[in-house]
Amino acid sequence: MTKEEQFWSRFLELAQLQLKDSAYDFFVADSKLVKVDGDTATIYLDGNYKELFWETNLKNALITAGFEIYNTDLKFHFVFEDLPNSHHKDSRNSSLNSSSSSATEPLPKIETGLKAKYTFDNFVQGDGNIWAKAAALAVSENLATTYNPLFIYGGPGLGKTHLLNAIGNQILENIPNARVKYVPAETFINEFLEHLRLGEMKTFKNTYRSLDLLLIDDIQSLGGKKVTTQEEFFNTFNALHSDNKQIVLTSDRSPDHLDSLEERLVTRFKWGLTQNITPPDFETRIAILRNKSEDLDYIFPNDTLEYLAGQFDSNVRDLEGALNDISLMAKVKKLKEITIDVAAEAIRARKNDNTQMLVIPIEKIQDAVGAFYGVSVKEMKGSRRVQNIVLARQVAMYLSREMTDNSLPRIGKEFGGKDHTTVIHAYEKIKSMVETDDNLRLEIQSIKKKLN
Structure with a gap:
């Protein structure tokens, strides 16, 4: 085994130990060592959007492997394939044109349903959506070759629709004649039923099964519908997937919790990559x-x-x-x-759901909590980790968040200059404890009554 092979093998071993399987598969598995020349290792990544992840999360593993094998501080240079650029556009357009021209009849015109305002550029990335955004970018660079389908799930208002539209808008920018359609699942259902009623199912099938990219929002809406509706989506999915066309789906829950959908559909949703979006920090x-x-x-x-x-x-x-x-x-x-x-x-x-917020000074909350638990305000503002002081401090922060208009940094400042993350931790911890600890819930209710 050459030194280059030893270095790369050691790096991959360290990366696997450090990363979750899903992260390793997405960011590392398709990378390659091009060469080690002097003190510089050239590494191929299959998308330039992965470079930041490597620099942030894999630098130590690279350095460690470099020292172990070469006994030197290696520098790292990343190179990327040229497919996402002009060559990719040309070959993709050629494929689309030949597909269209060989059809026995003109393909139906489609309304993309996309909103131009949703792009990758104005999608704010954070810890809760970094993986979903990276997967969406990968799909937008290589249709149906990376993850098919891509399934993104999470609560309402977290950016799932934004990502769907961003994928579609990016594809149309790169491939103007691509057949792209964004549609909420509810709209898909209504269109299907209307075409069925009018006896125009051929038009419906030609529209959906001739797409290069189908973006379906809120697929959970398909649950509980008539068997014929799920059957049609099943057939549409199969037709597109078998023809190497890209499908991207969103839902408010993971595939494992889509209980009202047929098992054969849920199974297909798991064929590609599933990514979660969580609330922003x-x-x-x-x-x-x-x-x-x-x-x-x-x-x-x-x-x-x-x-x-x-x-x-x-x-x-x-x-x-x-x-x-x-x-x-x-x-x-x-x-x-x-x-x-x-x-x-x-x-x-x-x-406050149209209810009046109590205007209570934080100092008053601190006094009430301190009196209840036998802890002074000075101790609450300090840093001692004695159990009763910590509980009083966290309860006071929780109530300050619940009962006042103050921002997290402001609350932290009133507790001896604590960081806002300390306030978040205290709030989340007490909120979680209240759900299972009846005694704590009664204690907090008692303090609230004294503050009213």
């Missing part, structure tokens, strides 16, 4: 808000963005809705700068 929410606020005619100071990011942590749609509420208020009041007070007033109804 605090930093990602700030980035999303900053990105979206740039399109508005108002100034959003950093502390206002931090406040808003602390108020909505479930999905992106809530953040967008909050910005819409704020824009309306700013327009009515002719405001230019959005302060925390303005933002708090604008989102109050949305945040």
Whole structure:
């Protein structure tokens, strides 16, 4: 075995130990060592979007393998295939044109259903969606050769629809004559039933089975429908997949929990790659808000963005809705700068489901919690890890988040300058404990009554 082979084998071994199987398969399995020349290793990656992952997550493994085999500090240079560029476009277009021209009759015109505003460039990446975005990029560069189908799942408002549209828009930019269709599953159902009623099933089948890329949103909506509807989608899926055409699906749950769909459909959904999207973390929410606020005619100071990011942590749609509420208020009041007070007033109804938020100072919450648990406010603001102090501190942070308009950084500041991540941890921990610990739930209810 040559030194190059030893180096690469050792690196792959370290990478497998470090990464989850899914990450290794996606980011590493298709890479190759081109050569080691002097103190530089040239590595081939099958997409330039993978370079950041390697630099962030695999640098130590590369350095370690380099020292072990070459006893030197290797530098690393990445190269990429040219298929995603002009050569890929030309060969793909040729394939599409020949397919169309050989048809015995003209293919039906299609409405893509895509929204041009959704692109990869304005999709804000974070820890909760990095894998899904990477998979979507891979599909948009190599249709039906990377992951087919690609199945993306997660709660509402997390960016699944954005990614579907981004894939479609990217493909049409690279391959203008590609046959692409984005459609919610509910629309697919309605179109099928309408064509069935009118006796025009040939047109329906020709439309869907001639696609190069089918993007289906909210596939869980297909569950519970008539057998004929699922049967038609099953046949459409099979026709496209067997013809090496790309299918991308989204759902609010994983394939394993699509109980109302036929097993044979669910099995096919697992043929490719399944990726989850989780709610954005605090930093990602700030980035999303900053990105979206740039399109508005108002100034959003950093502390206002931090406040808003602390108020909505479930999905992106809530953040967008909050910005819409704020824009309306700013327009009515002719405001230019959005302060925390303005933002708090604008989102109050949305945040509290039309109930009035209690205006309670954090100091009052700290006093009430401290009195209940026999802990001083000074101890709560300190860093001691004694059990009763930690519990009191976390309960006070939880209530500060639940019962006030304050942002996470502001709450942290009131607890001795704690980082906002400490507040998030405390909130999530108490929130989780309350669901299973009846005693803690009663304790918190008792404290709340004293604060009302």
